[in-house]
Amino acid sequence: MTRILIAGGGIAGLTAALSLHAAGFDGITVAEAAREIQPLGAGLNIMPNAVRELDALGLLGRLDACAVRTRELRYYHRAGGLISREPRGLGAGYRWPQLSIHRGELQRVLADAVRERLGPDAVRSGVRVGGVETLPDGRARVLLAHRGGTGEDVPPGSAGSPGSPDSSVSSDFSDFSETVEPEVLIGADGIRSAVRAALNPAEGEPPWNGLLVWRGVSRVPADRVHTFMFIAGDDRQKAVVYPMTHPDGAEDADGSGGAEGYVLVNWALAMPAADIADAGRGDWNRPVPVAKFAHHYAGWEFDGVAVPEILAAAERAFEYPMVDREPLDRWTYGRTTLIGDAAHAMYPIGSNGATQSIVDARALAHAMATHPDRAEALRAYEAERRPAMTELQRANRRQGPEVVIGLAHARAPQGFTDIAEVIPPSELARIASRYAETGAFDPASVNAGSPYELPETTRR
Known part of the structure; x- marks a missing residue:
């Protein structure tokens, strides 16, 4: 019996499944539109706050085997001048590293762990959300469409085919459909989320x-x-x-x-x-x-x-x-909520897309384990995560920490000899620290340890 349905088998959805299982929940099903989870995509940087959470799930060793621990980030002016160089991960005083990894490798590690811990049937491939209706008791009635034909797969964790932001069931999902009414529905189906579209039918395409x-x-x-x-x-x-x-x-x-x-x-x-x-x-x-x-x-x-x-x-x-997506005033409707890009898709700046999806998943599992009422748990999760993610979305629209490149160009369009004469070191440090604090990946916050660890007596 599906008690918790996760729409989307991307990074957010798979981490949510592992986090909920670690918190003691069962009856977890991940519905993934692709026929199989394949090592697609390009690279990601996972910040120490998310690596901390993956370590708590027992995955750091596996990730180290297929990733690079990023030790330094450099910003350059187009003319070649070095704007700044920042130590990263352990070199910056964190207890956990920053990881550079292929998206497909991260997804493989997560998917393998889900199959091992939740069973081989926990991920249902070739299945996507075709419609969502919120019932009077707060549960969702979900139409699941099953993939047929030979159409092109979509990247795991995204809804619809590439370039198709709507929530309608494509002709490639034509074999049959079923209706389920899980206790909790988690929309982890990416920037073109079918769950988000059902909850916000007038939203339209990402701007x-x-x-x-x-x-x-x-x-x-x-x-x-x-x-x-x-x-x-x-x-x-x-x-x-x-x-x-x-x-x-x-x-x-x-x-x-x-x-x-x-x-x-x-x-x-x-x-x-x-x-x-x-x-x-x-x-x-x-x-x-x-x-x-x-x-x-x-x-x-x-x-x-x-x-x-x-x-x-x-x-x-x-x-x-x-x-990206416009920040929402609400993620949660009854026993349905959003995580990852479905909740707060942002510009690819500051290495925060996948990072914050991982943190979302852990925060949601913690809230569900510490609040017996399902709707109350989802509201508590949203109350913690949505304000911070809204500010991060807005910060990324302002270029986040990468604003230093624009500043250097504006003040020295032909280049420079000494960056300190263009952007004082104190200004560079202030820009970097302010953004880190916005995303809660500053060393003090990260090194305090995971706020989502549960004592054994709390696990469901």
Whole structure:
């Protein structure tokens, strides 16, 4: 019997299933639209506050085996000048690392743990939410549509096909449908959430800010990428580059990785569509040739890391519009609530998308374990998480910590010799610390330990 239905088998949904199971709940089902959870996507950075929660679920060892512990973040002016360099993770005084990892690897680790702990049938693939009705007692009546035909799978944790934000059942889900009435419904089905759309039918598509984003993964010699993560650009263009693996899977005894071999590198580029010939609003995750945009980044090199060289090693690239969601005044309706991108999709700034989805999942499980009344539990979860996430969404619209790139360009458009003459060190530190505090991943908050750990007597 399904007592708790989680719509979406992405990072938010799988972490929610593991967190609820760890809190003692059973009858948990994850409905995932894709036929199977596959290692798709590009790279992610998971901040220490989320790594802390994954460690509490017993997953840090598995993640370390397929991730890189990020030790430094650098910001560069487009002209090549170093704006700032910040230690990250353990080097910044955290008790937990920051992890750079392929989205598919993180999802694989989570999915494997769900199958091991909740059973092989906990994830129902090829099933999506086609409609939601809130009943008088607060429960949801959910229409589940089952995938038929041979249509293209969607990325796990997203609703509908790429580029289709509505909540209607596509023709690819035509075999049969069923209706269920779980005790709790959790919408973890991404920025195009069918659950969110059912609760907010007039909302429409995610708003676009006019930027196009290209993302991909490249396999390059380790000595051509270095070990740091960097964000570079000006007020119009940006590039984000970081390694996600150690050279050929090897790692030195000190954990730093060797100098030989190849590494997988994540890259993401952004610029206004108005600056691109024949560009419009791209489809969601549309494959495009690297040649379409590589020339816009000719000559971009930062301390020996050449963006054109990395792009030349990419097998493929994907293009999509930079969109987010307007903050909601409400996530919870009776015994239905939202987590992750379904609740608070934000611009890909500050490494907070997946990070905050993980924290959402842990916060929700904690609230359900400590509040016997299901509706009251969901309201308590929302009361804790929604105000902070609303502020983070707004901070990302203001460019978050990456605002330093725009400031450097505005004050020294041709570059600089001494960044301290352009942006004082105190201003750089204030920008970084303010954003960290907004997302509750400042060292003091993180090192205080997880607020979501439950004593054995509290577990359901």
